[in-house]
């Protein structure tokens with residue numbers, strides 16, 4: 001009796017219906033005291049925002065190391081956001097000012113790495129701004145959707 005072998009091959013083409021459904025995956029790095037609380041408020045208020053956002057909570061936006069941003073792109077996220085307390089509201093006094101400086105450097109490094117800086121966004125969101133959080137995520141997702149999937153860095 002002859003043995004039959006079944007081979008499964010992965011196709012590289014997605015069905016047309018699946019391509020239409022593509023949603024950008026967004027990494028959102030949020031400071032614990034303001035932005036995460038804002039995201040929590042958005043959730044409690046049942047505000048609609050894209051479900052493809054993945055949240056990482058850090059103690060302060062000043063803790064958002066540029067490596068977290070690069071790692072996000074390396075892991076395949078299409079866009080990365082860093083959100084922190086408004087100026088003057090940081091629970092560690094100056095963390096968000098350090099973050100602002102570091103973000104400017106991060107944007108320059110993204111360019112050097114060949115990652116379009118428009119795939120990265122930095123903003124202030126307070127604990128009472130659930131609406132603002134949801135709106136920022138929606139806007140950023142739309143922006144990334146228009147840019148298309150992140151294909152990685154050209155070698």
Ligand code: FES
Nearest residue numbers: 031060084085090
């Ligand atoms: Fe929110 Fe520092 S605690 S930015």
